[in-house]
Amino acid sequence: MSFIFKIVGASEWRAAEAAGVYSGADVDRADGFIHFSAAKQAEETAAKWFKGREDLVLVAVEAEAMGEALRWEVSRGGALFPHIYGPLPMAAVAWSRPLPLGADGRHVFGPLT
Secondary structure (H helix, E strand, O other), X not given: OOEEEXXXXXXXXXXXXXXXXXXXXXXXXHHOOEEOEOHHHHHHHHHHHOOOOOOEEEEEEXXXXXXXXXXXXXXXXXXXXXXXXOOEEHHHEEEEEEOOEOOOOOEOOOOOO
């Protein structure tokens, strides 16, 4: 099983869980897809877009569960990033957990499996 990862504000994620579906952040809706990261990209994504934020949740999604809605597309630095076209159903979420800041100011991910 392979996972893709989404970094989300905690209150936004709680609202999505209550609704049973996540439709993306403002930037996702503006771009027409939900931005995700592969495991090896998640820390760089956090540092670039979420630096210093303490109110975050890391969400792991089963890539295979997204079927054709998941596309790997060229993005930052020519790397392929996972994008989901359409809403994320909670049934595809393997787990979610807080994404705290460490003493060095970087987010602490722990194992991504």
